[in-house]
Amino acid sequence: MNHQLLIVLALLALAIVLFIRNKPAMDVVALLMLVALPLTGILSLEEALAGFSDPSVIVIAALFVIGAGLVRTGVAYQLGEWLMRHAGESETRLIILLMLAVAALGSIMSSTGVVAIFIPIVLSIAAKLKISTSRLMMPLSFAGLISGMLTLVATPPNMVVHSELVRSGLTGFSFFAFAPIGLSVLLVGIGYMLVVRGWLTPCSATIDNSESRHGLADLIKEYRLPERERRLKVLPHSPLTGQLLNELQLRKQYGINVIGVERQQRFRSVLLGATGSTEIRADDILLVDLASPTIGLQGIYYELGLEPQARVKSYFVTHQRELGLAEVMLPPGTSLAGKTIQQLAFRSTKKLNVIGLRRNQQALSGLLVDEQLKAGDILLVAGKWVDIRRLQNQQRDLLVLTLPAEVDDVAPAISQAPYALLSLAVMIGLMVSGLVPNVLAALIGCLLMGLFRCIDLASAYKSIHWPSLVLIVGMLPFAAALQKTGGVDLAVHALLSIMGEAAPRVILASLFLATAVIGLFISNTATAVLMAPIAIASAQALGASPYPFAMTVAVAASAAFMTPISSPVNTLVLGPGNYRFADFVRVGVPFTLLVMLVSVILIPWLFPL
Numbered sequence: 001m002n003h004q005l006l007i008v009l010a011l012l013a014l015a016i017v018l019f020i021r022n023k024p025a026m027d028v029v030a031l032l033m034l035v036a037l038p039l040t041g042i043l044s045l046e047e048a049l050a051g052f053s054d055p056s057v058i059v060i061a062a063l064f065v066i067g068a069g070l071v072r073t074g075v076a077y078q079l080g081e082w083l084m085r086h087a088g089e090s091e092t093r094l095i096i097l098l099m100l101a102v103a104a105l106g107s108i109m110s111s112t113g114v115v116a117i118f119i120p121i122v123l124s125i126a127a128k129l130k131i132s133t134s135r136l137m138m139p140l141s142f143a144g145l146i147s148g149m150l151t152l153v154a155t156p157p158n159m160v161v162h163s164e165l166v167r168s169g170l171t172g173f174s175f176f177a178f179a180p181i182g183l184s185v186l187l188v189g190i191g192y193m194l195v196v197r198g199w200l201t202p203c204s205a206t207i208d209n210s211e212s213r214h215g216l217a218d219l220i221k222e223y224r225l226p227e228r229e230r231r232l233k234v235l236p237h238s239p240l241t242g243q244l245l246n247e248l249q250l251r252k253q254y255g256i257n258v259i260g261v262e263r264q265q266r267f268r269s270v271l272l273g274a275t276g277s278t279e280i281r282a283d284d285i286l287l288v289d290l291a292s293p294t295i296g297l298q299g300i301y302y303e304l305g306l307e308p309q310a311r312v313k314s315y316f317v318t319h320q321r322e323l324g325l326a327e328v329m330l331p332p333g334t335s336l337a338g339k340t341i342q343q344l345a346f347r348s349t350k351k352l353n354v355i356g357l358r359r360n361q362q363a364l365s366g367l368l369v370d371e372q373l374k375a376g377d378i379l380l381v382a383g384k385w386v387d388i389r390r391l392q393n394q395q396r397d398l399l400v401l402t403l404p405a406e407v408d409d410v411a412p413a414i415s416q417a418p419y420a421l422l423s424l425a426v427m428i429g430l431m432v433s434g435l436v437p438n439v440l441a442a443l444i445g446c447l448l449m450g451l452f453r454c455i456d457l458a459s460a461y462k463s464i465h466w467p468s469l470v471l472i473v474g475m476l477p478f479a480a481a482l483q484k485t486g487g488v489d490l491a492v493h494a495l496l497s498i499m500g501e502a503a504p505r506v507i508l509a510s511l512f513l514a515t516a517v518i519g520l521f522i523s524n525t526a527t528a529v530l531m532a533p534i535a536i537a538s539a540q541a542l543g544a545s546p547y548p549f550a551m552t553v554a555v556a557a558s559a560a561f562m563t564p565i566s567s568p569v570n571t572l573v574l575g576p577g578n579y580r581f582a583d584f585v586r587v588g589v590p591f592t593l594l595v596m597l598v599s600v601i602l603i604p605w606l607f608p609l
Helices: 003-021 026-040 055-072 075-087 091-106 111-129 134-149 156-167 179-199 216-222 250-254 298-304 346-350 385-393 405-409 414-433 438-451 457-463 466-485 487-499 504-518 524-542 546-558 568-574 581-606
Strands: 229-234 256-265 268-273 285-290 306-308 323-329 353-359 378-384
Touching: 003 026, 003 466, 003 524, 026 466, 055 156, 055 414, 055 438, 055 457, 055 466, 075 091, 075 111, 075 414, 091 111, 091 134, 091 179, 111 134, 111 568, 134 179, 134 546, 134 568, 134 581, 156 466, 156 524, 156 546, 179 546, 179 581, 216 323, 250 256, 256 353, 256 378, 298 306, 323 385, 346 353, 346 385, 378 385, 414 438, 438 457, 466 524, 504 524, 504 546, 504 581, 524 546, 546 581
Parallel strands: none
Antiparallel strands: 229 285, 229 306, 256 268, 256 285, 323 378, 353 378
């Protein structure tokens, strides 16, 4: 063992210790190692910085943007709502659909992001079905981890292993090379969760509703909006057709306040915000709020050419991704005091409608448009979420109180959802066909997302998880340093010496266990960086195909089921599921062994040794 190898191993050991302590942050540790290796003279500056030009790093960054586009256009949330509709009252069906949905979405975007999206959905379903959250949160996290085994781009370790194959002069994995193994693990995981859900610790904590954040349902109830909500279809002969809302003065003359307009466009229904310049068309469905539920309506409907439509639930709930509510207070010193609601001209100036008034902590019945406002009054405003958020910049005359919880789930580009799916399909099609390199396919997907306004430039930069990229870039030089100093050869020799003449499947099992155990202490990406060259070199020493060895490392790197700190996905569900550390050990260790068994059986069959 030469002195250069000793230096590399010492730096690697230091990095692992710092990773375990999580002080400083992992990306900072990676940068420290990136600086240290050239200073030792083991690597040149160009070799140390080569990770910045690695195609896998660019692909991973692009996939963060693609994932953000799916969230901003509501595609991700639509999948969650589909789950709620089809789960019914069955816990078994819920677990099956939940794991399938999370795995499907996680195969094309960050599993951490997917799990974060589904946590509030699962909490809502659990409350509705009166199911302990502990019986659902672990299936959620396990499905998120399994999603990394489904496609080439599902998780950074897959891209790291793919790049190591290419760097060794070999052809990398195809887009769906992982799918047969991942689907098998997913089926085993679903069956496993249905069997062991009884092992999970019952949820002991309860949610204190008095401390929970207000939602749309609370505001709808407090202001008694269902009594005043109506959906009215504009008939072809209606005198409203072709006129602007400001010209009609429906609120002043009839006590009808138009909140939004449902309009059929290009074979789909879209929701338009009701502004002063909104033109009414035949067959539009007006979402209206009545000044008082007691006003006579039949004569008004006939006069205006309107036809009442069925309304199963509040249209604020139906359109909660686009149409929102918020309470706005008039602070002391506001210039709006003394004006009436009609004089505020909220619709013309702010594209919002005032539909409720709270005074002295009491929501007034109906809405008196001629009531003079006072400092301290709280107005309930309705409109598009983007316009509600804009009020937060006008604190001199208006103070936006805490926004409803649903604002966190808002999809600001929901109308562009079909284009987001098209962009995603183009990217996947290019990757599967091999017409262009994966990195170009991913960049084309990002550009299409921007072209179709699924995501803007600021949101794209914000969506990229830079610490993950820095971690990969900083750890990649270790692979080069270990190869250059003989560290990889030493690890391969040690592995083969321990295993002796063992069968190749036994060696694959040992490689899986080693990767999984290392992954308990450092990130799965860093684990893949370290283990991929060892796996490929071991295959070459045995005269075997490197593909089953590389695939084993990739699958094992995603098998972070054993502790709540072995993956951010597990950490996310630790609190909502009210789990203890031992819960993950008790459920995760047997499942990791099952995944190893599936891998050792399937991988040599799919990728012959």
